[in-house]
Amino acid sequence: MNYTNLFNRAKEKNIEELEVYFSRSGSTSIKLFNSEVEEYRVSDVSGISLKGKYNGKAGSVYTEEISEQKALNLLDQLILNASIVETNEEFSLFEGSKNYPKVKTFSEGIKDIKTSTKIELLKKIDEKVRNYENIDTLQALVFIENENETKIINSKNLNLEKKDNAILIYCYAAAKKEDEITTGGEFILTNDINNIDVEEFAKKVALNATNKLGGEKADSGKYKTILSNEVVADLLEVMSSSFSAEDVQKGMSRLEGKLGDPIFSENITITDKPLVDFGPHSTSFDDEGVAASNKIIVENGVLKTFLHNRKTAKKDGLKSTGNGFKAGFKGLVAVKPTNFSIKNGELSLEELTSKVEDGIYIDDLSGIHAGLNPVTGDFSLQAGGFLIKDGKLENPINLITVAGNFFEVLKDVNDLGNDFKYSHSGVGAPSLFINELSISGK
Amino acid sequence: MLERQIIEKIFKTALVSGDFAEIFFEEKNTFSLTLSSQKIEKVLSGNDFGVGIRILDRSNVVYGYTNNLNNENLLLITKKLVDSLEKKEILEKGKVGKATVEVNEHKIKRMPNTVPVKEKVALLKKIDEVARKYDEKIKQVEVSYFDTVQNIKIINSEGLNTTDTRVHTRVSVNCIAKDGENVQTGSSAPGGQKGFEFYSEDVDVIEVAKEAARQAITLLSADDAPSKEMTVIMENGFGGVIFHEACGHGLEATSVAKKLSVFTDKIGEKVASSCVTAIDDGTIINGWGSFNIDDEGIKAKKNILIKDGILQGYMIDRLGAIRMKERSSGSGRRESYKFAPTSRMTNTFIAPGTSTLEDMLKDVKVGLYAKSMGGGSVNPTTGDFNFSVREGYLIEDGKITTPVKGATLIGSGPKILHKIDMVGDNLSFAQGMCGSASGTIPADVGQPRIRVSSITVGGKK
Numbered sequence: 001m002n003y004t005n006l007f008n009r010a011k012e013k014n015i016e017e018l019e020v021y022f023s024r025s026g027s028t029s030i031k032l033f034n035s036e037v038e039e040y041r042v043s044d045v046s047g048i049s050l051k052g053k054y055n056g057k058a059g060s061v062y063t064e065e066i067s068e069q070k071a072l073n074l075l076d077q078l079i080l081n082a083s084i085v086e087t088n089e090e091f092s093l094f095e096g097s098k099n100y101p102k103v104k105t106f107s108e109g110i111k112d113i114k115t116s117t118k119i120e121l122l123k124k125i126d127e128k129v130r131n132y133e134n135i136d137t138l139q140a141l142v143f144i145e146n147e148n149e150t151k152i153i154n155s156k157n158l159n160l161e162k163k164d165n166a167i168l169i170y171c172y173a174a175a176k177k178e179d180e181i182t183t184g185g186e187f188i189l190t191n192d193i194n195n196i197d198v199e200e201f202a203k204k205v206a207l208n209a210t211n212k213l214g215g216e217k218a219d220s221g222k223y224k225t226i227l228s229n230e231v232v233a234d235l236l237e238v239m240s241s242s243f244s245a246e247d248v249q250k251g252m253s254r255l256e257g258k259l260g261d262p263i264f265s266e267n268i269t270i271t272d273k274p275l276v277d278f279g280p281h282s283t284s285f286d287d288e289g290v291a292a293s294n295k296i297i298v299e300n301g302v303l304k305t306f307l308h309n310r311k312t313a314k315k316d317g318l319k320s321t322g323n324g325f326k327a328g329f330k331g332l333v334a335v336k337p338t339n340f341s342i343k344n345g346e347l348s349l350e351e352l353t354s355k356v357e358d359g360i361y362i363d364d365l366s367g368i369h370a371g372l373n374p375v376t377g378d379f380s381l382q383a384g385g386f387l388i389k390d391g392k393l394e395n396p397i398n399l400i401t402v403a404g405n406f407f408e409v410l411k412d413v414n415d416l417g418n419d420f421k422y423s424h425s426g427v428g429a430p431s432l433f434i435n436e437l438s439i440s441g442k
Numbered sequence: 443m444l445e446r447q448i449i450e451k452i453f454k455t456a457l458v459s460g461d462f463a464e465i466f467f468e469e470k471n472t473f474s475l476t477l478s479s480q481k482i483e484k485v486l487s488g489n490d491f492g493v494g495i496r497i498l499d500r501s502n503v504v505y506g507y508t509n510n511l512n513n514e515n516l517l518l519i520t521k522k523l524v525d526s527l528e529k530k531e532i533l534e535k536g537k538v539g540k541a542t543v544e545v546n547e548h549k550i551k552r553m554p555n556t557v558p559v560k561e562k563v564a565l566l567k568k569i570d571e572v573a574r575k576y577d578e579k580i581k582q583v584e585v586s587y588f589d590t591v592q593n594i595k596i597i598n599s600e601g602l603n604t605t606d607t608r609v610h611t612r613v614s615v616n617c618i619a620k621d622g623e624n625v626q627t628g629s630s631a632p633g634g635q636k637g638f639e640f641y642s643e644d645v646d647v648i649e650v651a652k653e654a655a656r657q658a659i660t661l662l663s664a665d666d667a668p669s670k671e672m673t674v675i676m677e678n679g680f681g682g683v684i685f686h687e688a689c690g691h692g693l694e695a696t697s698v699a700k701k702l703s704v705f706t707d708k709i710g711e712k713v714a715s716s717c718v719t720a721i722d723d724g725t726i727i728n729g730w731g732s733f734n735i736d737d738e739g740i741k742a743k744k745n746i747l748i749k750d751g752i753l754q755g756y757m758i759d760r761l762g763a764i765r766m767k768e769r770s771s772g773s774g775r776r777e778s779y780k781f782a783p784t785s786r787m788t789n790t791f792i793a794p795g796t797s798t799l800e801d802m803l804k805d806v807k808v809g810l811y812a813k814s815m816g817g818g819s820v821n822p823t824t825g826d827f828n829f830s831v832r833e834g835y836l837i838e839d840g841k842i843t844t845p846v847k848g849a850t851l852i853g854s855g856p857k858i859l860h861k862i863d864m865v866g867d868n869l870s871f872a873q874g875m876c877g878s879a880s881g882t883i884p885a886d887v888g889q890p891r892i893r894v895s896s897i898t899v900g901g902k903k
Contacts, residue, residue: 036502039505040503040505059485063489081486087482087483137700137701137702181704330490332486367830378902380901399826403850403900405902438901
């Protein structure tokens with residue numbers, strides 16, 4: 001597509017500034033069921049969004065029908081959209097950061113992996129998982145490879161591009177013993193197929209699927225509780241909006257007015273590090289073209305900064321933290337974290353449980369999108385895990401609920417595990433020992 | 443676009459290894475507005491555009507999608523897909539049928555793109571004004587609006603060649619109430635398969651605004667919910683999410699056909715209490731989850747799932763039908779061309795009974811009255827489900843008393859269906875967005891007020 005023509009036409013229509021955001025993503029996925037390939041998918045989708053300044057306001061449009069004619073037609077819609085916006089701040093496109101840091105997000109080898117190699121790998125996993133006792137079915141065993149490419153070009157001479165790719169493998173299995181059925185799984189997000197330890201992966205899938213067999217409800221009450229790394233990451237992912245300056249400025253964050261205050265236990269440090277090589281959300285610049293940088297958000301329990309895009313930063317008289325992201329070409333720029341993480345602790349899971357002595361270990365939460373209020377932090381969620389007796393993991397428990405408030409929970413952290421892990425969402429955390437949480441069971 | 447010749451070529455290429463091929467073309471126009479802090483803050487319009495090609499070889503599926511409709515690219519994708527299947531010895535002969543257009547049963551009076559933007563803006567401002575006026579403790583109001591017009595074309599190798607249009611609109615209000623450190627939220631989000639007339643004929647936007655504000659204010663004085671098993675009375679409308687989660691997903695062919703559902707092979711068996719009749723009805727006029735034809739081109743149907751407690755049927759798509767040796771129930775749905783279709787719910791509800799609120803309350807010593815429900819989720823393999831109660835009240839000695847917040851109800855789907863011991867007469871529907879294998883789609887949930895004799899309530903107390 002010829003962008004010069006588009007930029008010229010925009011100028012003729014009194015669009016003072018124009019940005020073209022282009023993204024393209026391709027993926028292949030293979031799914032095994034009953035040890036056979038059941039589904040094979042390929043995709044190649046691209047789209048553009050245009051953002052323009054008209055009478056000082058921002059107007060946005062997007063399309064998947066990529067042609068010069070379509071793009072030209074969109075300019076009128078852009079003008080219409082800009083004229084409805086009522087926010088006061090003067091909008092302006094970005095002229096670019098001085099330097100852009102380097103971060104590894106693309107592996108050449110991925111696209112050369114043969115389909116037969118992927119199927120072989122899946123079959124190997126399938127076989128290994130099935131070898132474990134009580135495994136009944138593999139509900140899903142999938143290999144996904146995806147590649148994304150983004151370009152941002154604007155009339156202020158910004159011209160950036162980046163690409164990333166990754167391999168995702170996940171497997172969920174159901175275990176059966178007499179009439180009881182339990183399920184569980186595991187995933188791997190990696191940039192190198194040779195890094196995958198099939199034995200270890202299969203073992204985890206089987207363990208997660210079977211280890212709740214014979215589970216019972218725990219007695220209702222207050223417990224010393226360990227929340228597993230993935231469980232903590234899933235909660236933090238939903239609550240990450242509280243650290244967004246956008247939510248703070250709208251009065252929708254409980255952290256409003258708390259900069260510089262101790263908000264969590266002293267042992268809690270939270271970072272946003274986009275410059276980690278091959279992290280789930282690693283990037284060298286955000287969707288406004290602002291250079292990315294590693295930041296400490298909470299240091300030893302004290303709130304250091306909020307996450308900003310250009311608009312929220314301007315409002316607070318600050319510089320963008322490089323967290324202006326949108327959901328692909330279809331979205332509008334909001335504030336989003338990158339590799340948002342709670343810093344790792346020092347204790348192994350065994351050391352944590354022995355420190356707890358008697359309590360509960362939770363490694364399974366369901367219904368987070370409905371049962372955790374992202375504004376208030378209140379949650380009551382379906383959970384599963386194990387009782388901790390005399391410092392050791394004992395009987396499995398299921399169909400209990402765990403309730404509390406996210407902000408209170410992070411003020412009540414006794415200790416941290418050394419098992420930092422990124423969850424599916426790309427938010428990372430170690431397991432946490434919480435002094436007291438409410439469990440509803442029997 | 444998509445000329446007959448290229449379609450014939452795609453089919454010919456596809457049927458070298460497949461026994462069925464299908465092309466799903468989609469063009470969807472979306473317009474959305476967000477008002478926050480009393481100002482229109484975000485405006486976005488756009489169009490989705492692309493094609494999904496599906497080839498079946500018995501019950502194996504290959505699916506490809508792209509928005510590059512260039513002939514060579516479409517054939518390249520088809521070729522890639524076909525190469526992953528084994529070649530057939532005897533080839534199916536595909537045919538491209540005569541193009542038809544579905545008659546839209548869901549009449550649209552004011553197509554969204556003919557409505558001046560000013561009217562849409564005024565709607566949001568009205569809602570914001572009413573919500574803020576409701577109480578001075580309402581400190582923030584966010585109102586968002588969208589409308590979509592989706593045009594689809596489905597062409598398959600069996601001669602189906604049809605086009606259809608679906609129009610949806612929805613407004614959602616979120617209120618934040620503050621009293622010192624105490625912060626609570628309330629929301630309301632009605633939608634319909636309608637044009638802009640929805641906001642004058644079907645919903646009273648003033649009531650929508652008040653409802654969100656009322657919820658947030660009520661919760662300011664709510665106590666933490668208790669934690670234990672008790673009797674729960676669930677109000678109508680969004681309360682139907684209990685059936686959606688506890689049972690609906692488990693009746694989709696996606697899990698039934700693979701014997702992954704707890705309801706597999708249970709037709710004719712008693713799976714619920716006798717007062718429960720449940721229906722999935724894609725034909726409800728202007729229903730949020732309705733359509734003329736599903737995303738595989740099958741006419742929408744009204745499917746009785748459970749009658750007087752006995753399991754009658756499942757929700758089945760083409761692939762499920764092949765696997766189960768059944769017929770499609772018109773349940774093949776997908777979010778967009780980026781998803782292969784699978785069996786999904788449409789408008790799913792529990793049919794009305796005869797019990798009144800007084801009947802239900804009478805003998806309850808301690809219980810929970812769940813007035814407004816949030817979302818939930820289910821594991822269809824184990825049947826374990828959860829959903830959240832946004833606004834609840836304690837029931838003490840047969841009377842509804844103090845408001846409580848933060849309760850989640852959990853249980854096992856198959857067990858809970860037997861514990862529904864009373865069904866009321868006030869059936870109503872509420873709009874939800876249901877996420878599953880084929881993406882996020884509009885689905886109505888519905889029920890009259892029901893009583894569950896015993897369920898685990900998880901609160902903070």
